[in-house]
Amino acid sequence: DSGVTQTPKHLITATGQRVTLRCSPRSGDLSVYWYQQSLDQGLQFLIQYYNGEERAKGNILERFSAQQFPDLHSELNLSSLELGDSALYFCASSAGRQGGNEKLFFGSGTQLSVL
Amino acid sequence: DQQVKQNSPSLSVQEGRISILNCDYTNSMFDYFLWYKKYPAEGPTFLISISSIKDKNEDGRFTVFLNKSAKHLSLHIVPSQPGDSAVYFCAASYRQGAQKLVFGQGTRLTINP
Numbered sequence: 001d002s003g004v005t006q007t008p009k010h011l012i013t014a015t016g017q018r019v020t021l022r023c024s025p026r027s028g029d030l031s032v033y034w035y036q037q038s039l040d041q042g043l044q045f046l047i048q049y050y051n052g053e054e055r056a057k058g059n060i061l062e063r064f065s066a067q068q069f070p071d072l073h074s075e076l077n078l079s080s081l082e083l084g085d086s087a088l089y090f091c092a093s094s095a096g097r098q099g100g101n102e103k104l105f106f107g108s109g110t111q112l113s114v115l
Numbered sequence: 116d117q118q119v120k121q122n123s124p125s126l127s128v129q130e131g132r133i134s135i136l137n138c139d140y141t142n143s144m145f146d147y148f149l150w151y152k153k154y155p156a157e158g159p160t161f162l163i164s165i166s167s168i169k170d171k172n173e174d175g176r177f178t179v180f181l182n183k184s185a186k187h188l189s190l191h192i193v194p195s196q197p198g199d200s201a202v203y204f205c206a207a208s209y210r211q212g213a214q215k216l217v218f219g220q221g222t223r224l225t226i227n228p
Contacts, residue, residue, distance in 0.1 A: 106158030
């Protein structure tokens with residue numbers, strides 16, 4: 001158990017809809033990262049938050065947004081969903097804000113299926 | 116543009132033998148490399164890392180080798196055990212403001228008894 005909690009584990013929705021993915025980091029970790037894994041693809045970095053502030057941005061679509069709350073949990077909002085958004089979405093956390101050299105702890109992911 | 120590439124989607128190895136997983140990268144600014152291991156229905160877990168100032172790092176049965184001139188790294192597992200069957204992701208990072216971690220596509224390793 002990594003200590004990172006993601007809910008829900010599975011989400012099935014229709015095109016055009018909006019969903020929210022939730023992540024609780026490990027106790028004491030200040031950074032939260034969101035990654036997307038599509039079929040046969042590696043993990044694509046979406047966005048990082050550190051202590052409530054956006055720290056780094058990757059290949060995140062404008063239809064997607066995220067935030068980190070004062071209690072450090074994070075939410076990833078996906079809107080106007082398309083079939084191609086179907087993927088496994090991972091949240092990870094780390095103690096500091098330098099995401100590259102730090103060990104990331106991953107949640108078990110949310111499997112999103114857009115029908 | 117795939118900056119980190121794992122060209123072998125899968126690898127099958129006999130139990131007790133050596134498993135060698137390979138990874139190539141294109142960005143010469145990468146200065147830190149990591150391997151993560153992923154079991155089904157779980158998130159990736161950190162396995163081993165290496166800084167660009169080194170060419171080898173060892174942790175028990177796992178050794179990572181880095182060849183900077185070839186922009187290539189490899190993970191050696193000796194001896195391979197059935198519990199090593201998983202997907203292995205290579206990742207690399209570089210300092211550009213906040214460091215970003217770039218992952219390869221993963222290699223599925225199967226250890227046969």
